[in-house]
Each structure stands twice: as C-alpha cells, then as structure tokens.
Amino acid sequence: MKRLIPVLRADEVELDLIMLIRTILAATKEISFRVSQGALGGVLGSTLDENIQGETQKKLDVIANQLFKDMLLNEGNVKSFASEEEDTVVAVHDNGKFVVAFDPLDGSSNIDINGQIGTIFTIFPAIDSLAADDEKQFLRKGHEQVAAGYVLYGPSTMLVLSTGKQTRCFTLDRTHGGYLLTHEEMQVPADACEFSINMSNYSKWPQYIQQYIDGLISPKGDGAPEYNMRWNGAMVGDIHRILTRGGIFLYPQNALKQGDTGKLRLLYEAMPMAMLIEGAGGLASSGTQDIMQTRLTQLHQRVPVIMGSKKEVEACLSIC
Ligand code: AHG
Ligand code: MN
Ligand code: MN
Ligand code: MN
Numbered sequence: 001m002k003r004l005i006p007v008l009r010a011d012e013v014e015l016d017l018i019m020l021i022r023t024i025l026a027a028t029k030e031i032s033f034r035v036s037q038g039a040l041g042g043v044l045g046s047t048l049d050e051n052i053q054g055e056t057q058k059k060l061d062v063i064a065n066q067l068f069k070d071m072l073l074n075e076g077n078v079k080s081f082a083s084e085e086e087d088t089v090v091a092v093h094d095n096g097k098f099v100v101a102f103d104p105l106d107g108s109s110n111i112d113i114n115g116q117i118g119t120i121f122t123i124f125p126a127i128d129s130l131a132a133d134d135e136k137q138f139l140r141k142g143h144e145q146v147a148a149g150y151v152l153y154g155p156s157t158m159l160v161l162s163t164g165k166q167t168r169c170f171t172l173d174r175t176h177g178g179y180l181l182t183h184e185e186m187q188v189p190a191d192a193c194e195f196s197i198n199m200s201n202y203s204k205w206p207q208y209i210q211q212y213i214d215g216l217i218s219p220k221g222d223g224a225p226e227y228n229m230r231w232n233g234a235m236v237g238d239i240h241r242i243l244t245r246g247g248i249f250l251y252p253q254n255a256l257k258q259g260d261t262g263k264l265r266l267l268y269e270a271m272p273m274a275m276l277i278e279g280a281g282g283l284a285s286s287g288t289q290d291i292m293q294t295r296l297t298q299l300h301q302r303v304p305v306i307m308g309s310k311k312e313v314e315a316c317l318s319i320c
Pocket of ligand 1: 233
C-alpha cells in the first residue's frame with residue numbers, strides 16, 4: 001500500500017506543502033493515540049473555560065488545540081494559524097509560505113460517549129504583503145485553499161485529503177505509524193436515500209428546509225425508495241458517511257433568530273469539507289451561494305451548510 005508522502009510527490013504537490021501536511025498529521029497521530037487511551041489518558045470531561053464560540057471547552061478540545069499549536073509554532077512553512085479554540089490569529093514566521101486553519105477536535109459532545117470525533121484543517125497560501133497576525137490572511141474564498149482534510153478518529157483513524165485534485169482516503173497504520181492510501185479517488189454516490197440533519201431543530205429551520213425534509217420523510221407509496229436518517233453529532237462522521245455512501249448533510253440557520261447563520265464555522269468546517277465533497281463530485285452550498293465561492297468576512301463566521309450528493313443538494317436548492 002502506498003504511503004502518503006510518495007502519493008503527494010507523485011501528484012507534484014510542492015515540497016513545502018508536503019512538509020506542512022506532514023506536521024499537521026503528526027499532531028493528528030498524537031491526538032489519535034490520546035483518544036484511544038480514553039479515560040486512561042485523562043482526556044475525558046470538561047474544563048471550566050469557554051471558547052470564543054461561546055462553547056464550554058472539553059479537555060480534549062484544549063489538548064488537541066495545544067498539540068496543533070506546539071507542532072505549528074515549530075514549522076517553518078507556516079506564517080500564521082487560526083483555530084476554532086483561539087480568539088485571534090496566531091503569528092508564527094513572517095516569511096512562512098502558508099496559513100493554516102483548523103478545528104482541532106470536531107464533535108466535542110461525542111468525546112465522553114466514545115463516539116466518532118475528528119480534526120478538520122485547511123491550508124491557504126500566505127499573503128506576503130500582509131502581516132502574519134493580520135486577520136485578512138484568512139478572509140479568503142474556499143477555492144483559494146491549496147489543501148484541506150479531516151481525520152476521523154473512529155474504530156480506525158482515517159485521513160481524507162485533497163490537495164486540489166481528487167479526494168483521497170488514507171488509513172493510519174498503527175503498527176508503523178504512517179497513513180497508507182486506502183481509497184485512491186473518493187466519489188460521492190449520485191443516488192442515495194440518506195439525510196443527515198439535527199431533526200430537533202425542525203421548528204427553527206427556514207420554511208424551505210422544512211418543506212424539503214417533509215418531502216423526504218413523507219410516505220412514498222409509489223415504489224420510490226424511502227429515505228433514512230443518520231446524525232452523528234460530529235460533522236466529520238456525517239461527512240465521512242456521505243463521502244462513502246452518498247446522501248445529504250444539512251445544518252441550516254435558525255430562522256427564528258434574525259440574521260442567524262447556523263452553527264457551523266465557514267473557515268474551520270464548511271470550507272474544508274466543501275473542498276473534499278466537491279473534489280469527490282458532490283456539491284456544497286449555503287443555500288444562497290456555493291461555499292467554495294463564499295468569501296470569509298470574519299474569522300469565526302458561521303454559515304448554513306447543505307452538502308453531499310449533487311442531485312440531492314440540487315433538489316433541496318430548487319425549492320429554496
Ligand atoms: P465542534 O465540536 O467542533 O464545536 O463541532 C460540533 C459541530 C459539528 O461537528 C456537528 O455537525 C454539530 O456541531 C452538531 O451539532 P448539534 O449539537 O446540533 O448536534
Ligand atoms: Mn466547538
Ligand atoms: Mn467542529
Ligand atoms: Mn471543535
């Protein structure tokens with residue numbers, strides 16, 4: 001089985017970017033190990049702190065964030081980084097070629113139940129004319145990403161990665177500690193009768209989302225396939241399922257609150273996932289715009305998310 005670095009070299013990914021990806025993955029291997037230790041590793045439970053998102057930080061949110069920080073602060077190719085768990089941009093090296101944004105631990109509410117959790121990251125070329133700590137380094141459009149990926153800490157640890165070509169999947173070989181290529185080219189299946197949304201928010205959704213989901217769950221009776229619902233509470237887990245067997249993932253805005261943009265963050269969650277989904281032939285939208293075409297205007301900005309199999313996302317958008 002092919003190892004990650006030769007795969008990236010064969011893709012002609014520039015060496016500095018490969019080195020940076022390797023550094024990020026070193027952090028994920030450490031997180032994977034800590035996660036597998038569970039209560040024995042002291043990683044369960046909450047802290048008393050809140051992050052800038054207004055969420056109580058779990059111990060593992062803080063540990064994973066610190067592991068990323070330690071690795072990236074020593075990586076010469078990084079100009080600055082931004083994290084879901086950091087209030088502001090962190091400057092690293094003035095002459096670094098790239099900026100990195102990450103959700104160190106996605107699916108925090110699953111930590112204490114031994115459920116699926118993950119890490120999401122994205123990389124942009126640094127803007128030379130701007131200071132390292134300038135937030136504008138990150139006020140970019142999705143299509144400017146040079147790499148995006150997530151690591152799913154499940155029964156096995158898997159990396160899904162795009163450097164602008166196809167979306168590939170690697171599995172962590174715990175015996176040697178390397179990510180090995182296990183899926184050369186992921187393709188979101190076009191037809192899939194599975195949807196993923198937090199149904200408990202039904203009364204808060206915009207009317208078109210209610211109407212779309214009503215259509216999916218209404219009795220078909222004409223031989224049309226019935227839809228099934230899955231919700232992991234961790235975007236990495238839900239998107240991994242959709243990349244594997246198709247379907248649609250939605251996290252809409254709360255229409256009862258004027259101007260609400262939903263829960264998920266554009267930079268740390270929606271943009272990297274959009275690159276991976278679209279690289280696998282799927283579609284990613286906020287309902288009004290392609291996520292890959294949306295420009296970030298604030299570091300921790302949130303965005304409604306509709307992504308997955310092309311036909312299903314188009315069906316949803318057609319009643320928008
Ligand atoms: P995070 O743990 O990084 O804050 O992200 C959690 C997100 C995302 O992973 C998931 O899709 C969503 O929150 C789950 O939200 P609900 O609480 O509505 O289930
Ligand atoms: Mn969080
Ligand atoms: Mn998250
Ligand atoms: Mn998180």
